Amino acid sequence: MKVIMVRGPATVRAEGACSLLGMDISGKTVQVRAGRALPFEPAHGCILHVQGGETWDADPASAGTTMWTRLAERILGMAGRRLVVMLVGGTDTGKSTLSTYLANVAIGRDIFPCIIDGDIGQGDLAPPAAIGAALVCQQVADLRDVPAGYYEFVGSVTPSGSERLVAGRMRSIFQRTRKISSMHIINTDGYVADGGATYKRMLARALRPDVIVCIGRDGLASALARGPWVLLRARSSGQAAKTRSDRVGRRMDQFTRHVGEGSATVQQDRIRLVYRERPTTLLRAASLFAPSSMEGMFVGLGRRGTVTGFGVIESIGDEMRIRTGVRDFDTVYLSNIALRGGMEERLS
Known part of the structure; x- marks a missing residue:
């Protein structure tokens, strides 16, 4: 079985019989995300039309299925x-x-x-x-x-x-x-x-x-x-090691996708703060993170003990303003991560 690796961002159209990770993609088009490499396994006579990305032949002993x-x-x-x-x-x-x-x-x-x-x-x-x-x-x-x-x-x-x-x-x-x-x-x-x-x-x-x-x-x-x-x-699939740039890009993409658009403003006394499974207060959190460093903090958002989405703290005062697509939450789960200027920072 032949294995052709494609690293994204790329668009791949299989003209003929072809499988990808156990899925029949014969005659179909597949999008390969940036920072991701996928093993295409074309049958004899299949032609892969690849736009963008990087393509190479791989050893079936260490790639494919x-x-x-x-x-x-x-x-x-x-x-x-x-x-x-x-x-x-x-x-x-x-x-x-x-x-x-x-x-x-x-x-x-x-x-x-x-x-x-x-x-x-x-x-x-x-x-x-x-x-x-x-x-x-x-x-x-x-x-x-x-x-x-x-x-x-x-x-x-x-x-x-x-x-x-x-x-x-x-x-x-x-x-x-x-x-x-x-x-x-x-x-x-x-x-x-x-x-x-x-x-x-x-x-x-x-x-x-x-x-x-x-x-x-x-x-x-x-x-x-x-x-x-x-x-x-x-066996390890060793054909698709990610570069540091790949990792940074994929992580930021995940942060962005899950935070979403929009914002929410909540009163401090109407939300519950949790850090590492323990209820806390803004005063206690300030002993771990300077209030200024909490602006930009990536957080989880929950309701009735269940995490329902994610956000980023934009400002803290009597009210807390959070960039998020979540509208209804009563708990903010704190982290040691801040997102600023398109970059990820560790707070502790």
């Missing part, structure tokens, strides 16, 4: 009952790509999975600093095309130092979505060094998956070898 076909068959063979699959691996090993492929194969068999995206630094279903989940009912080329129906807010873009908080939020979103599908695919972040393996075992204990798939060779398999789950290994 042939290397994961048996893995997918084994996992889907367990799908006669409730099934939870957790994917772990280092940065740029192909966790999101494999998540998409498994979802597409499942949908091809009339199984509509719930995907939980726990990558709080570079996720597809939620902005950075948050966890997202979605029921996937149609095959997709990019998980960013799937609207998330569930969110949890962490407030940091790295799990290091927030391991228990992330594990708790992951368990919460799993419990909230447990009844919407018989199959869950749980994607995790690329934190594997300096305590990352211990953290992944903490996640596994919190989520109790039926299957854990270790992607690549990073020592996670030995840390996860013992447990009430089936441990499987998968």
